[in-house]
Structures are given as structure tokens and as C-alpha cells.
Amino acid sequence: MAEPAIKVTGLTKRFGDFVANDHLDLTINFGEVHALLGENGAGKTTMMNMLSGILIPTSGTIEVRGKAAHLQSAKDATALGIGMVHQHFMLVENFSVIDNIILGAEPTKGGKIDRTKAKKDIMALSEKYRLRIEPDAKIEDISVGMQQRVEILKVLYRQADILIFDEPTAVLTPQEIDELLDIMRQLASEGKAVVLISHKLAELRQVADVITIIRRGKKIDTVPASTSTAELADKMVGRHVNFARERVPMPEGAPVLEVKDLVVEDKDKVAHVRDLSLMLRGGEILGLAGIDGNGQSEFVKAITGLLPVTAGQILIGGKDLTHATPREVTEASVGHIPEDRQRFGLVMPMDLVENMSLQTYYKPPLSHHGVMDTKVMVQTTEQLLDDYDVRHANLQQKAGDLSGGNQQKLIIARELSRDPQLVIAMNPTRGLDVGAIEFIHAQLLKARAAGHAVLLISFELDEVRQLSDRIAVIHNGHIVGESATSDLTEQQIGLMMTGETLEHAKEATHEN
Amino acid sequence: MRIKNTWISGLGIPLTSIFLGLLVGAIIMLLSGFDPISNYVNMFTGALGSANAIGEVLRSATPLMLTALGFAVANYAGFFNIGLAGQALVGWLASVAFANAFPGLPSILIIPGALIVAALAGAFWSGLAGYFRAYFGANEVITTIMLNYIALYATNAIVKAYMTVGDGDYSKMIPKAARLRTPFLEQLTQNSTFHYGIILSVLAVFFIAWLLKKTTLGFEIRAVGMSEDASRYAGMSPKRTIMASMLISGALCGLGGAMEGLGNFQNIIVNTALPSIGFDGMSVALLAAGSPIGILFAALLFGTLSIGGLNISIAATTPPEITSIVVASIIFFVGANYIIRYWFAKLRKPAKPTASTPVPPAATDTKEVHS
Missing domain, CATH: 3.40.50.300 (P-loop containing nucleotide triphosphate hydrolases)
Incomplete structure (x- = not known):
């Protein structure tokens, strides 16, 4: 060429x-x-x-x-x-396959869309590249794999x-992946x-x-x-990075979180978490490593009551909380630092006092018989903002006006000040600067040193390795391997993140 | 469609709305060959120039405060309640029906009884829409509009079938003990229709202000309205909260209807259209940007406009249609205050950042996401 x-x-x-x-x-x-x-x-x-x-x-x-x-x-x-097949499909759900493909490049005849010609051209392309489609079906009625083929045809139709x-394979079944790879080769x-x-x-x-x-x-x-x-x-x-986070030796604690054969399916019966089992003790940090979209958020939402559990069991502190509501989970002494702090962790247009009170507003000392005690709320908030060094202009400031690092510190102050036996932290330092990362890591280690259990879910391998006593690797909603942090190299974790088992990962890295 | 309560919407925007409305009204009058200045003078003297006029203004503001509060409470929870009129109508019917059913009761029992029944009726009506939204995801705009029509025709059918005197189009008057209008007040305001209901409306304003600001329920209503995800994370139940806000909203509207039943009309008539306190209440709530105290003043303004508007056509040769156009254009600008808010926002940050510092799409102003 x-x-x-x-x-x-x-x-x-x-x-x-x-x-x-x-x-x-x-x-x-x-x-x-x-x-x-x-x-x-x-x-x-x-x-x-x-x-x-x-x-x-x-x-x-x-x-x-x-x-x-x-x-x-x-x-x-x-x-x-140049044509791009996007990760998240850009299709009009209630349009037909043909209409989606020609959208924006419609062939016309006398001012009318020439669907006959469009269909002929598209079916020719479809046959040439073996991209099977149902031309007249609506997007919402076809499989994800076919939706992707529509995306590809859209690009080919524009003569890219x-x-x-x-x-492209994130959303496909293994069989669909093979087909797609063949198409790419062709x-x-x-x-x-x-x-x-x-x-x-x-x-x-x-x-x-x-x-x-x-x-x-x-x-x-x-x-x-x-x-x-x-x-x-x-x-x-x-x-190689420097794992300079200090972890004091802790005696083996009692099991705090036990997850047995957890299955979480969405509305379309697609399983995001499959037969996932985990055990986490007091005084340890378990790092859950994995690539984004392998079931981590669904797993966390299932434990915290935000998503229904399809099958399996969740025990927190020995108590069965499989089908608990978010509040029941919180009341079982769980602190949750959510994945998306702006969407879940904070009510962005509310002020700092209200956001700091978000988990405890309904009970004494913050409220009595349904009436909130503003004075106590303000005092508590001032104290926590101070303790956790949340930089702010005033208490009436909206949470949305804080910087990302300070928003996260506010959440951490709120969640950790309750002294929870289990801390669930998902990507707690995502998008933050080095200073804020240090601080948040120190807080998680402090919780560990206090004998609490910390479940750290992170896409950052470095973070997982720096903080965790043990690492479990999640792939496709399943734990592919679990081991003490010191027993695993980054390479091995990296391999497991792509779906290799622990044994294979160890073999592969011993080759050279 | 969320009400935002910032200082600028606190005063600047409503005043601009009113000014623009009056301006457009003036232009229309000029184009039609009428004198805007004398008409506006007539309007304000008509509304505020006598004890009778002031009494009428207060009477007209009374139900508006309640329906506007109803709209605001639902709106805080993220629910767009267009069914204010229907909820008010069933409240009106319930209050009159109760009063006529127990004519022997003393005031101390019959008035609270009629008010409670009206509130329950309104709450039931809005609760239907709330239930369908919370548990089946039905769009509340559609359900409340449809419930409005059901309320209108069902109420008319009930009035005709069971409550009319002879073959008239209205029920018999409620017993004296149930009336909120009293000879004392009529004397005070030169025979206006002013009634004691205003006490209830003002109390409701302060109660709702307290409820939203100081109670855990109010906190939940506001949190659910601003971020359903975050409130679920915080252990609140959006469904339950939406239901609660809708029940409160409907109860307030039902009370608004009772003001017509026990105060203004003292009976119920066969209505040809939905009572205007519904949609006017919505405008009042929007003008006040959801603030309960703001609603108090916005309702008084609406009362002034509608009562003063009547006087334009009485005092001058200006036809009543012109008056309606003037009032409508003010309401239009009040309702369209989102546009004014947009202008204000543009005025505050006129220049866009230059092309040399592109902003990542992910970091666009998240504050606006919830508006």
C-alpha cells in the first residue's frame, strides 16, 4: 500500500x-x-x-x-x-433498520425518500459483508449484535x-464477537x-x-x-510504581461482607453479575480490579440495595441483606462512596448542610418526629467539613459548586464519620488530583486500621495494588481470580482483567 | 420544568415579566385605538381604589394561593401537576355537598368538616395521577389533564342529578353556618365577596414554607425532585415521596376549591369550563418561582389584575376583550419567565471563552443538568 x-x-x-x-x-x-x-x-x-x-x-x-x-x-x-462505529450505539430506537442506515444520507426520487433503492443497496452490502440484518424491523426489537451490524452498515453505506x-465487543456475546472479528478481517x-x-x-x-x-x-x-x-x-x-501506602498489620477480623453466588440481571434478563462470591473481613481492604463495564457497578448497586438481586445471597455483619433497601443497608453500618458522585453521592443543587445530612437527616440528633433541627445540622456539618478538610466558601454553597476533590471529600466525611463496619468505595479517586487522592487513600487506610472492612472497586490498577490486602479480579461479572496482593504481579492482574484465569495468568508470565 | 429559586428570580424576573406584559398590553391597546394610560389608571383604581375593590382582590387571591402552593409542592418533587383545576373542582363539590348534607351543624363543626372533606377529595383526585406515575410510570401531564375533564363532567353530572334546585344549573345555597362570607366582612368592604378563607390561605403559605424547609418530608420532596438517583442512594423512596407530594398538592387544591364553594359562590354551579383558579394558580406559582412567600404576593398581584381588569371596561369604552388580552399578555410573560430568565443568564455572562481553550464535553456545567 x-x-x-x-x-x-x-x-x-x-x-x-x-x-x-x-x-x-x-x-x-x-x-x-x-x-x-x-x-x-x-x-x-x-x-x-x-x-x-x-x-x-x-x-x-x-x-x-x-x-x-x-x-x-x-x-x-x-x-x-472515515466512519466510526461507536461504543454506545447512535440509533433511533423506534425507526426501522433501513431508516436508521439512510438517516442523514437518504436517497431521494422526486423529493421522496427512495426506500426501494435504499433497501436494494443496503441488502447488497449486507450480503457482501455477511452482515445479517432484518431491514424492516425496528431497532428496539432487534438484538444488540444486530444493532451493531446496523451501525457498521451505516458506515459502509456512506462509503467509508x-x-x-x-x-465494539463490550456488549456482544462470545459468538457475536467471533462473527465481528471475521467481518473486520474481511x-x-x-x-x-x-x-x-x-x-x-x-x-x-x-x-x-x-x-x-x-x-x-x-x-x-x-x-x-x-x-x-x-x-x-x-x-x-x-x-513499576511506588506503593508507598502504609498498611499497618492487622489481625484477621470476623467476616463483614459475604457474597454468595450473586446474580444480577437487568430488565432484559442480561446478567451483569454471574455467580459472584466474595468474602471480606474486618481490618482488611479487598480490591476489586477489573476493566470498566465488567459488572462492577451492578455488583455495588446490588450490595447497596440500589439494584434488585436475581439470585444468591448477601450477608453484612452476618445479617441477610440480600433484598434490603438502600436505607436498610446504610443502617447495617455501611458507608457507600458511590461510583458517580455527582449523580448518586450528592444532590448537586442542594447546599452543603443538606448534602452532609443526606444519610442521617431522618433520625436524632438531626431531626425529631419529622422536624429537622437546623442548628444541629449546621453544627455537625461545620465540624465534618473542618475534620475532613473540605474547602468551601460558605455553608449555603451548593454541592455542585465545590471542586471535584472537595465534593468527594464531603461524601467521604459523610460516609466515614458514621464509623461504618463496611466501607464500599467505587473509584473513589477518579478524576481527582494527587493531593485529594493521598487524602482519600489515607482515610480508607484509617478505616482499615480501625478494624473496618473496606471494599475498594477501582479501574485504576495502581490504586488497587497500593491499598489492598487482597485483590479479586472481576471479568464479565465473575471473579476470575483472587489472591493476596503480594502474590500477584501487575502483569498477572492485567491478564486476569482480560479474562484469563489466575493459573493461566501465572503460566503466561512465567514464560519469559 | 423545574422552578429555580435564586435571588434574581426572586424579584428581577417577576418584575420584568409584569413590565413586559403591561407593555405588550399597551401596544395592543394603542393599535386598537384605545388609550393605554387611562386604561391602566382605571385598572389600578379599579383594583385598589375602594374598600370594595380591595375586598374583591383579596377574595380573588384567596383560592389562587392554595392552588399555587399545590402546584409548587408537586413541582418540588419533580411532578408537573396540571390537574389543579380538576382537583379544585372536586374539592369545591365536596365542600358544598358536605355543608348541604349537615345543615344543622354549628360553624365550629361544619366549616372544618367541609374543609377536610374538600382537602380529601382533592388529594384523592391528585393521588390517582400520583399513583399512576409512581407505580406505573404514567406521564402525569396526560393523566392530570384527563382527570381535569373527568372532574369537570362528573361534577356537572352530579350537580345536575342530585344538587340542583328545580331545573336550575346550580345547587342550593349552603347553610349560613358554613359560609365564610359574613355580614361583618361585607360591611367592612362595602358589600364585596371578601371572606374569612384568606386566613386559611395565609396560614397554608406559612405551613408549606415550614414543611418544605424544616421537615424531613419537605427535605425528601426537594431531594427527590432535584435528583432521584441521589435520593434513592440516601435511602429515600421516590415513589412514596412523589405520592406524598401529590397528596399534599391535591389537598391544597381541594381547599382552593372549597374557597369558591364556601366563600365566593356559597353553592356550586354547573361549570361550562374548568375553574380558572387552576391554571391561574400555576401561573402564580411560576411567577413566584416556587417560593411560598412569593406565592402570597404573586396571588395578590393576580387578584389585582383580574379585578382591575374588570374596571377597564366598566370605566371606559374599551371592550372587555381588550382587557382580557392585556391580562393574558401579562400572564403570558409570567408563564414565559423561563425566556426572561434565559435573557438574564445571557446578560450575566455575555462572552464565550475563546476557541483556544476548548472545554471538554464531560466538564460542561453540571449545574444546569437538573434545571
């Missing part, structure tokens, strides 16, 4: 102080499947959003077919033959020859350029020609797909 499909030089994207992409260089050729590998937040999607015109680069150049491209919108990208797939063999964003090593090695690894916005390396899984994991997860 003479001309590269896309050549990216020094591509940089900043969001304020945060550098999402830092001088990336990348060449994508026609006839190739080029995989982008990296952890969450490494900057893969940011880069692809720039290639598809959704984001505008801060600096750097993008060349498409050897010509400098200035992509200002998704339309520009489409005109250049550079196709970007953003985490597209490449037709001479199209295919870019695949993923962090699932096995898939990448199966389908890609070359793999580029991105970490913290920087390109680490471009390697052939024949590179060993262990080496890829190593490059993805990164160098």
Missing part, C-alpha cells in the same frame, strides 16, 4: 490542564487491522474522536490519504471516508473505507483500513495486524500482533 490511510503527527488534545493525548504519532494503512490498546482513560477514544471530527485537536496534524485534513465535524470525517471500532482484506480500540488482549491478537499501545495519552509502542500477551499486558499497564 503506497499511501497510508491516516497519518497522525504530534497529535495533542488538552482539556484544560489535563492532557488526554500527548504528541501522538500513528500511521494506519489500508488493508490492515490496526489495534489501539490501552487502559481506561489512556486516551484511545479521545484520539479516535479527533479522527472522526467529534473533537478538534489542540495541536498536531492529521493526514488522510496523504492530504492534510482539518476535521471540524463528523460530516467532514464522513466526506473523507476507514472504519473505526470503539470497544473488511481489511477488501483493502479498507480498520482501527480497533480495545483492551481485550486475546481479541486484539486474534484480529489485528499491528497493535499500538497508548498509556496516559502517550504512545508507548507499535508492535506486531504476534507479540506475547504478557508483553502486551506489561506495556499496557505500565512500569
Whole structure:
């Protein structure tokens, strides 16, 4: 291939102080499947959003077919033959498959949409690439796998020859994944350029020609797909980091949280948590490592009463709380630092006093017989804001006006000041600066030192390793392995996060 | 469609709404060849120029305070109650029916009894919509609108079938003991329809202000309205809270209806349309940006406009239709105060950040998400 499909030089994207992409260089050729590998937040999607015109680069150049491209919108990208198959489908639920595909590029005849022609063209494409669809079905009635095929056809219908797939397998069944990988290979063999964003090593090695690894916005390396899984994991997860978090030795405590064969299904009967079992003792931190979307949020919501449990059992402090309401869980001495602090942890338009009182407003000393004691609420809030160093202007400030770090500190003050026997913290430091991270880690370790159990769920492997006594790795809603932190290397955890079992992970890393 | 209560909406926005409404009214009068200044002078003297006029203004504001509070309470929980009129109507019917059913009771029993029955009737009516929303996810805008029509025609049917005198279109008058209008008040206000109901309305204003601010139920109502996810996380039950707010809302509207039944009309008539205290109450609540104390003043303003409006056509040759247009345009700008709020917001931050510092999509102003 003479001309590269896309050549990216020094591509940089900043969001304020945060550098999402830092001088990336990348060449994508026609006839190739080029995989982008990296952890969450490494900057893969940011880069692809720039290639598809959704984001505008801060600096750097993008060349498409050897010509400098200035992509200002998704339309520009489409005109250049670049098409993106999004992670979250962009389909109109109650439109038919055909209508979704032609939407925005409708063929017309005498001012009317020519559906006959559209259908003919689409079915030809569908047959050529073996993308099975039901052209007249409505999107809401077809499977997720078929919805994805519709997305792909949408891109092909617009005559794209550079196709970007953003985490396409996240929502598919294993069989659908195999079909999709075949389709990608076929597209490449037709001479199209295919870019695949993923962090699932096995898939990448199966389908890609070359793999580029991105970490913290920087390109680490471009390697052939024949590179060993262990080496890829190593490059993805990164160098050795300093685990300077001090953990005082603690005697083995009594079991605080016991989860037995937990199953959580959503409304469509899709299981997000499958036969998950865990045990957590007082005085220890159990880290649950895993890639985003492997059932962590559903697991946490099920334990905290926010999602119904389909099967299995949850015991907290020996008490059966399988079908408990959120308040019953809280009353069982559980502190919950939720995944999405702005959506769940705080009522953003309410002031600091009200937010600090959110879990205890209904009982003494904050209220008596349904009437709240504002004076006590204010005093308690002032004390906690002080103790936990929440920087604020005044008590009437809205929680939404605090910085992210201070919002999280407020939640931590509220949840930990109740001295809960079980602390559930999901991504407690996501998006925070180093100072706030230190503080929050120290608070979690303090809870541990007080003999409480801490369940830490985090997408940040470093964080899990720094804080946890034991690590369990979740993949596809199931615990694939569990071991003392000291027994596991980052590589092994990285491998397990992609679905390898503990034994395989250990074997693979002993190879070299 | 959430009411936001900031200082700017506290005074600046309602005053701008009123000013713009009067301005448009003036333009319409000019275009139609009438003198806006003399008409507006007539309007205000008509509303405030005599004891009778003031009595009428207060009487007209009385039910509006209650229906507006009803709207506000539901709205705090994130529920858009358009069924104020229907809930008021069933309350009106219930109060008159109760009073006529127990004509022998003394005032001390018959008035509280009629009020309680009216509140229960209104609460039942709104509770239906609340129940369908909380447990079946039915859109409350549709259910409350439909319940309005059911209330209108069912009430008319009941009045015609059981309550009319002869073949008239109205029920018999309620017993003297149940009446909120008294000779003393009539004397005081030169035979206006002013009645004691205003005491109840003002008490309700302060009660609801206290309920929202100081009670755990009020806290839950506000939290659920602002963030259902966070309130579930905090162990509140959004369903129960929505039900509670709807029951309170309907009870207030039912009381608003009782003000018509026991005070203004002292009977019930066959209505050709839904009582205006429903939709006017909504406008009052919006003008007050949900603040109970604000509702007190906004209701008085509405009373002034509607009573003063009558005087335009009495005092001048201006036809009553023009008056209606003027009042309607003020209400329009009050209802459209979201637009004014938008202008205010634009005025406060005129310049956009330059292109050199793009803002990440994830970091866009989350404060606005809930509005």
C-alpha cells in the first residue's frame, strides 16, 4: 500500500490542564487491522474522536490519504471516508433498520425518500459483508449484535473505507464477537483500513495486524500482533510504581461482607453479575480490579440495595441483606462512596448542610418526629467539613459548586464519620488530583486500621495494588481470580482483567 | 420544568415579566385605538381604589394561593401537576355537598368538616395521577389533564342529578353556618365577596414554607425532585415521596376549591369550563418561582389584575376583550419567565471563552443538568 490511510503527527488534545493525548504519532494503512490498546482513560477514544471530527485537536496534524485534513465535524470525517462505529450505539430506537442506515444520507426520487433503492443497496452490502440484518424491523426489537451490524452498515453505506471500532465487543456475546472479528478481517482484506480500540488482549491478537499501545495519552509502542500477551499486558499497564501506602498489620477480623453466588440481571434478563462470591473481613481492604463495564457497578448497586438481586445471597455483619433497601443497608453500618458522585453521592443543587445530612437527616440528633433541627445540622456539618478538610466558601454553597476533590471529600466525611463496619468505595479517586487522592487513600487506610472492612472497586490498577490486602479480579461479572496482593504481579492482574484465569495468568508470565 | 429559586428570580424576573406584559398590553391597546394610560389608571383604581375593590382582590387571591402552593409542592418533587383545576373542582363539590348534607351543624363543626372533606377529595383526585406515575410510570401531564375533564363532567353530572334546585344549573345555597362570607366582612368592604378563607390561605403559605424547609418530608420532596438517583442512594423512596407530594398538592387544591364553594359562590354551579383558579394558580406559582412567600404576593398581584381588569371596561369604552388580552399578555410573560430568565443568564455572562481553550464535553456545567 503506497499511501497510508491516516497519518497522525504530534497529535495533542488538552482539556484544560489535563492532557488526554500527548504528541501522538500513528500511521494506519489500508488493508490492515490496526489495534489501539490501552487502559481506561489512556486516551484511545479521545484520539479516535479527533479522527472522526467529534473533537478538534489542540495541536498536531492529521493526514488522510496523504492530504492534510482539518476535521471540524463528523460530516467532514464522513466526506473523507472515515466512519466510526461507536461504543454506545447512535440509533433511533423506534425507526426501522433501513431508516436508521439512510438517516442523514437518504436517497431521494422526486423529493421522496427512495426506500426501494435504499433497501436494494443496503441488502447488497449486507450480503457482501455477511452482515445479517432484518431491514424492516425496528431497532428496539432487534438484538444488540444486530444493532451493531446496523451501525457498521451505516458506515459502509456512506462509503467509508476507514472504519473505526470503539470497544465494539463490550456488549456482544462470545459468538457475536467471533462473527465481528471475521467481518473486520474481511473488511481489511477488501483493502479498507480498520482501527480497533480495545483492551481485550486475546481479541486484539486474534484480529489485528499491528497493535499500538497508548498509556496516559502517550504512545508507548507499535508492535506486531504476534507479540506475547504478557508483553502486551506489561506495556499496557505500565512500569513499576511506588506503593508507598502504609498498611499497618492487622489481625484477621470476623467476616463483614459475604457474597454468595450473586446474580444480577437487568430488565432484559442480561446478567451483569454471574455467580459472584466474595468474602471480606474486618481490618482488611479487598480490591476489586477489573476493566470498566465488567459488572462492577451492578455488583455495588446490588450490595447497596440500589439494584434488585436475581439470585444468591448477601450477608453484612452476618445479617441477610440480600433484598434490603438502600436505607436498610446504610443502617447495617455501611458507608457507600458511590461510583458517580455527582449523580448518586450528592444532590448537586442542594447546599452543603443538606448534602452532609443526606444519610442521617431522618433520625436524632438531626431531626425529631419529622422536624429537622437546623442548628444541629449546621453544627455537625461545620465540624465534618473542618475534620475532613473540605474547602468551601460558605455553608449555603451548593454541592455542585465545590471542586471535584472537595465534593468527594464531603461524601467521604459523610460516609466515614458514621464509623461504618463496611466501607464500599467505587473509584473513589477518579478524576481527582494527587493531593485529594493521598487524602482519600489515607482515610480508607484509617478505616482499615480501625478494624473496618473496606471494599475498594477501582479501574485504576495502581490504586488497587497500593491499598489492598487482597485483590479479586472481576471479568464479565465473575471473579476470575483472587489472591493476596503480594502474590500477584501487575502483569498477572492485567491478564486476569482480560479474562484469563489466575493459573493461566501465572503460566503466561512465567514464560519469559 | 423545574422552578429555580435564586435571588434574581426572586424579584428581577417577576418584575420584568409584569413590565413586559403591561407593555405588550399597551401596544395592543394603542393599535386598537384605545388609550393605554387611562386604561391602566382605571385598572389600578379599579383594583385598589375602594374598600370594595380591595375586598374583591383579596377574595380573588384567596383560592389562587392554595392552588399555587399545590402546584409548587408537586413541582418540588419533580411532578408537573396540571390537574389543579380538576382537583379544585372536586374539592369545591365536596365542600358544598358536605355543608348541604349537615345543615344543622354549628360553624365550629361544619366549616372544618367541609374543609377536610374538600382537602380529601382533592388529594384523592391528585393521588390517582400520583399513583399512576409512581407505580406505573404514567406521564402525569396526560393523566392530570384527563382527570381535569373527568372532574369537570362528573361534577356537572352530579350537580345536575342530585344538587340542583328545580331545573336550575346550580345547587342550593349552603347553610349560613358554613359560609365564610359574613355580614361583618361585607360591611367592612362595602358589600364585596371578601371572606374569612384568606386566613386559611395565609396560614397554608406559612405551613408549606415550614414543611418544605424544616421537615424531613419537605427535605425528601426537594431531594427527590432535584435528583432521584441521589435520593434513592440516601435511602429515600421516590415513589412514596412523589405520592406524598401529590397528596399534599391535591389537598391544597381541594381547599382552593372549597374557597369558591364556601366563600365566593356559597353553592356550586354547573361549570361550562374548568375553574380558572387552576391554571391561574400555576401561573402564580411560576411567577413566584416556587417560593411560598412569593406565592402570597404573586396571588395578590393576580387578584389585582383580574379585578382591575374588570374596571377597564366598566370605566371606559374599551371592550372587555381588550382587557382580557392585556391580562393574558401579562400572564403570558409570567408563564414565559423561563425566556426572561434565559435573557438574564445571557446578560450575566455575555462572552464565550475563546476557541483556544476548548472545554471538554464531560466538564460542561453540571449545574444546569437538573434545571
